Amino acid sequence: MNVGRGVLRFEDDKLLKGRGVFTDDLHLSGLVHLGFVRSPHAHARLRAIRTDRAKALPGVLAVFTGRDLESLCKPIRVEILFPNYKAPARPVVAVDAVKFVGDAVAVVVAESRYVAEDAADLVEVDYEPLPAVVDVEAALNASAPLAHPELGDNVFFKGEFTAGDVEGAFASADLVLEETFRSARVAGVPLEPRGCVAALDPGRGTLTFWSSTQIPHMLRTALADLVVVPGLSESRIRVITPEVGGGFGTKAHVYPEEVVTAALAFKLGRPVKWVQDRREELLTDIHARDHVYEVQAAVTREGVLKGVRVRILTNAGAFPSYPFGCTLEPTGGARMLPGPYRIRDYAYECYAITTNTCPAGAYRGVAQPTAFMAIEGMMDRIGRALGIDPAEVRLRNLIGPEEMPYVNVVGVRYDTGSYIASLRRALELSRYDDVRARQPSTRLEDGKYRGIGICCFTEVSGTGAPGFRARGLTRVPGFDSALLKVEPTGTVTCVLSTAGAGQGHETTFSQLIADELGVPMKDVTVLEGDTLGGPYGSGTFASRSVVTGGGAIVRAAARLREKIARIAGHLLEAAPADIVLEAGHAFVRGMPSRRVTVRAIAENAYSMTAKGLPEGEGYGLETTDYYDPPLVTMANATHVVAVAVDARTGRIEIERYVVVHDCGRVINPMIVEGQVHGGTAQGIGEAVLEAIVYGEDGQCQTATLMDYLLPTTMDVPSMIVDHIESPSIDAAGGFKGVGEGGVIGAVPAVTNAVADALAGLGVNVNRIPLTPDRVLALIERGASRAGA
Amino acid sequence: MREPMAQKVPIRITVNDVVHARGVEPRLLLADFLRHELELTGTHVGCEHGVCGACTVLVDGATARSCLTFAAQLDGARVTTVEGLVRDGEPQPIQDAFHEHHALQCGYCTPGFLVTVYELLAENPAPTEREVREALAGNLCRCTGYVNIVKAVLDAAGRLRAAGLRPAIR
Numbered sequence: 001m002n003v004g005r006g007v008l009r010f011e012d013d014k015l016l017k018g019r020g021v022f023t024d025d026l027h028l029s030g031l032v033h034l035g036f037v038r039s040p041h042a043h044a045r046l047r048a049i050r051t052d053r054a055k056a057l058p059g060v061l062a063v064f065t066g067r068d069l070e071s072l073c074k075p076i077r078v079e080i081l082f083p084n085y086k087a088p089a090r091p092v093v094a095v096d097a098v099k100f101v102g103d104a105v106a107v108v109v110a111e112s113r114y115v116a117e118d119a120a121d122l123v124e125v126d127y128e129p130l131p132a133v134v135d136v137e138a139a140l141n142a143s144a145p146l147a148h149p150e151l152g153d154n155v156f157f158k159g160e161f162t163a164g165d166v167e168g169a170f171a172s173a174d175l176v177l178e179e180t181f182r183s184a185r186v187a188g189v190p191l192e193p194r195g196c197v198a199a200l201d202p203g204r205g206t207l208t209f210w211s212s213t214q215i216p217h218m219l220r221t222a223l224a225d226l227v228v229v230p231g232l233s234e235s236r237i238r239v240i241t242p243e244v245g246g247g248f249g250t251k252a253h254v255y256p257e258e259v260v261t262a263a264l265a266f267k268l269g270r271p272v273k274w275v276q277d278r279r280e281e282l283l284t285d286i287h288a289r290d291h292v293y294e295v296q297a298a299v300t301r302e303g304v305l306k307g308v309r310v311r312i313l314t315n316a317g318a319f320p321s322y323p324f325g326c327t328l329e330p331t332g333g334a335r336m337l338p339g340p341y342r343i344r345d346y347a348y349e350c351y352a353i354t355t356n357t358c359p360a361g362a363y364r365g366v367a368q369p370t371a372f373m374a375i376e377g378m379m380d381r382i383g384r385a386l387g388i389d390p391a392e393v394r395l396r397n398l399i400g401p402e403e404m405p406y407v408n409v410v411g412v413r414y415d416t417g418s419y420i421a422s423l424r425r426a427l428e429l430s431r432y433d434d435v436r437a438r439q440p441s442t443r444l445e446d447g448k449y450r451g452i453g454i455c456c457f458t459e460v461s462g463t464g465a466p467g468f469r470a471r472g473l474t475r476v477p478g479f480d481s482a483l484l485k486v487e488p489t490g491t492v493t494c495v496l497s498t499a500g501a502g503q504g505h506e507t508t509f510s511q512l513i514a515d516e517l518g519v520p521m522k523d524v525t526v527l528e529g530d531t532l533g534g535p536y537g538s539g540t541f542a543s544r545s546v547v548t549g550g551g552a553i554v555r556a557a558a559r560l561r562e563k564i565a566r567i568a569g570h571l572l573e574a575a576p577a578d579i580v581l582e583a584g585h586a587f588v589r590g591m592p593s594r595r596v597t598v599r600a601i602a603e604n605a606y607s608m609t610a611k612g613l614p615e616g617e618g619y620g621l622e623t624t625d626y627y628d629p630p631l632v633t634m635a636n637a638t639h640v641v642a643v644a645v646d647a648r649t650g651r652i653e654i655e656r657y658v659v660v661h662d663c664g665r666v667i668n669p670m671i672v673e674g675q676v677h678g679g680t681a682q683g684i685g686e687a688v689l690e691a692i693v694y695g696e697d698g699q700c701q702t703a704t705l706m707d708y709l710l711p712t713t714m715d716v717p718s719m720i721v722d723h724i725e726s727p728s729i730d731a732a733g734g735f736k737g738v739g740e741g742g743v744i745g746a747v748p749a750v751t752n753a754v755a756d757a758l759a760g761l762g763v764n765v766n767r768i769p770l771t772p773d774r775v776l777a778l779i780e781r782g783a784s785r786a787g788a
Numbered sequence: 789m790r791e792p793m794a795q796k797v798p799i800r801i802t803v804n805d806v807v808h809a810r811g812v813e814p815r816l817l818l819a820d821f822l823r824h825e826l827e828l829t830g831t832h833v834g835c836e837h838g839v840c841g842a843c844t845v846l847v848d849g850a851t852a853r854s855c856l857t858f859a860a861q862l863d864g865a866r867v868t869t870v871e872g873l874v875r876d877g878e879p880q881p882i883q884d885a886f887h888e889h890h891a892l893q894c895g896y897c898t899p900g901f902l903v904t905v906y907e908l909l910a911e912n913p914a915p916t917e918r919e920v921r922e923a924l925a926g927n928l929c930r931c932t933g934y935v936n937i938v939k940a941v942l943d944a945a946g947r948l949r950a951a952g953l954r955p956a957i958r
């Protein structure tokens with residue numbers, strides 16, 4: 001068996017030798033390069049654009065303004081099936097007004113990227129600055145400037161929901177707690193910036209489009225819809241993903257630059273490349289978080305949570321992003337907040353607010369890090385208010401194994417899970433009781449405040465069509481697909497609709513396919529990220545690939561095994577039901593010597609032998625299958641983290657980190673742990689370092705990696721990672737996703753640990769990131785209160 | 789209108805043991821020279837402002853950010869990129885350790901890490917975990933959380949010591 005083993009990755013060799021081919025590594029003859037002119041204003045009317053000096057620069061082929069591109073590219077419109085939704089279409093390059101710093105106003109085409117950037121500096125734009133709205137809370141004030149005056153207010157979307165007896169729960173509560181939690185705006189920052197290359201075959205009228213994307217099929221559909229060229233159809237577009245250097249959701253969107261690059265390949269008749277620089281990534285790739293959660297909790301004196309009300313504001317930025325729009329974060333936060341807890345009386349109100357900032361989108365974890373910061377923050381507050389240990393508060397509220405499967409208050413079914421078991425195991429591995437027993441009430445020892453924080457959470461993974469429809473989305477199919485075939489020589493090829501960006505899909509899926517078909521792993525080739533070779537599907541994002549791609553493989557393999565068994569039965573003169581597949585052979589059950597190789601079976605299927613096929617059997621040995629998982633496939637985990645806060649510097653040091661996670665049936669534990677490590681590091685960054693900062697004028701103050709701080713080796717500790725496997729009973733194959741859990745757990749766990757460390761000071765920790773200046777301010781506030 | 793950049797500077801540069809005599813624009817970055825003129829695309833560009841470390845190469849045996857270095861500065865220099873760290877058939881304990889410890893995911897930052905680790909282990913064959921972390925603090929990875937990278941480097945150091953080897957810097 002290969003499933004369950006930490007098989008070393010097939011992907012590594014080329015990457016360790018510098019032979020991986022990423023988008024910017026593509027060299028095509030006659031290639032031209034794009035450089036975008038970007039707005040320095042958050043909100044301004046475009047009065048005039050002068051391009052003559054740019055066009056005169058040697059090496060410049062053309063300069064296009066938004067007006068010039070209107071006939072070539074349709075604006076990007078995001079349809080959302082909710083009544084309380086309104087949003088403008090986004091021109092691929094601004095036409096009348098710019099809406100955020102970094103919004104494109106013109107694009108230069110030149111013989112080299114150096115010249116393209118020189119020429120972009122020579123484009124003269126006459127801006128008439130307009131009032132900008134930036135802050136998500138201020139945007140709701142009646143006097144706030146409007147990001148899109150034609151909408152009448154700054155609300156793209158409002159959602160509301162009530163279930164159970166919320167009023168009754170609050171009326172009968174022993175204790176009502178209220179808190180407001182705020183998360184900073186963050187960026188995905190994959191190490192490989194985004195880019196794309198478009199090449200036209202003028203004779204055939206076909207377009208080959210390489211992009212650093214996570215959604216090749218959805219991108220192809222969008223290009224077909226948005227690029228206006230006579231004769232161009234989706235059938236004539238092929239999207240290929242080369243090696244993709246990380247994505248984390250930022251590359252699971254269709255961006256204006258992709259549409260422009262494709263259109264200009266037609267316009268110019270030469271291959272076109274665009275590769276962004278880091279400044280463009282930080283200014284214009286989707287941002288995330290920037291949420292406010294106003295939570296009220298009705299609690300019994302035993303610490304049992306009876307009812308929850310929450311009002312959620314999310315900053316959608318200047319435009320909805322394609323294809324996820326602006327409803328993913330508000331509805332996601334609201335729907336995911338109940339998490340692993342037994343909450344039956346629940347009401348929410350959630351908003352997507354437009355501002356003159358970069359569009360927000362689906363970054364690893366989506367709404368969950370802030371949603372769990374809120375509910376896990378309330379668990380700790382319940383403990384502090386009632387004098388109950390925070391671990392015990394959680395144990396009193398977690399859904400127990402005897403209650404599974406459990407349908408939560410918003411209608412999401414948790415089929416299996418280990419909410420209590422994962423908490424107990426994490427407490428044990430972190431020696432939680434010892435830490436608590438030794439902890440002084442001041443939390444202060446040798447100049448450091450020490451605290452320990454917990455996060456118990458569910459992780460939405462493998463979202464299927466009903467899950468996306470519940471969030472109002474129509475352009476995200478939900479399913480994924482696998483084309484699985486045995487070639488005439490007996491090797492196995494699998495083409496998937498998923499598109500990895502470093503997750504090790506080739507290895508993981510090879511392990512699964514080898515087991516499903518009883519062939520050696522070396523005979524399996526997994527291909528993805530090419531729309532020509534395989535069937536349609538959603539792509540890779542939101543912890544979905546092992547659920548959806550794995551499910552598609554399981555289904556396709558079952559059908560293929562049936563055909564293999566029929567042909568093998570015909571060759572071995574046995575009933576197909578008696579055929580066993582193992583180690584590249586088919587044999588008759590109980591008679592291993594009566595066997596035939598998979599190659600011999602394939603030769604029959606492809607009509608290369610005298611024996612031929614059984615009566616009525618069709619040629620070929622391949623099948624395509626699709627898998628659309630249930631609403632969502634719910635994974636879970638617990639993080640426990642011990643921190644030391646330097647009383648003098650405010651710097652947070654992580655002293656111990658424990659993760660006990662449960663993603664159902666594990667194919668490759670090594671790769672799963674890698675996902676947990678990486679996600680946790682991103683969550684630590686989000687909790688203590690990372691923030692995209694806009695000034696009041698809407699200027700982005702964090703457009704370099706000197707200003708937007710990522711965690712380094714000095715910030716991320718070693719971790720203890722333990723697995724519990726509760727295989728899904730709803731999803732094919734029993735798999736649950738794991739990609740986002742790390743970040744979801746780390747943000748609340750670290751925040752709670754810092755709050756615990758500072759608990760002796762009586763200060764309130766309700767806002768991230770906990771940068772040294774903020775932490776010092778909290779410590780000083782606590783000290784002055786103690787002195788007063 | 790700014791000055792045309794036509795004036796090229798002649799350089800003679802040794803990259804991975806191969807001598808190249810070229811004329812380069814004064815402003816051509818070493819990273820772009822390696823990637824687009826020599827087609828050595830293993831060196832990756834992550835930020836173009838010297839923070840992320842993905843573009844790290846060895847210049848005369850010491851690490852340098854090829855996104856902050858002009859090719860024209862390097863007349864007479866010896867440059868080693870990720871492609872030059874190992875040759876087919878030779879042992880590659882650092883790369884093997886990265887593979888066996890799952891110390892890479894997307895692989896985009898990996899060349900910069902490997903080059904930095906070569907320098908570290910050439911100078912300090914028995915680093916502590918703290919020393920490994922400090923040596924790698926100038927290289928960003930967004931996928932791995934560094935957990936397995938640190939393990940791989942400590943293991944690679946042990947393998948090199950056991951074999952009586954030091955990383956060869958060309």
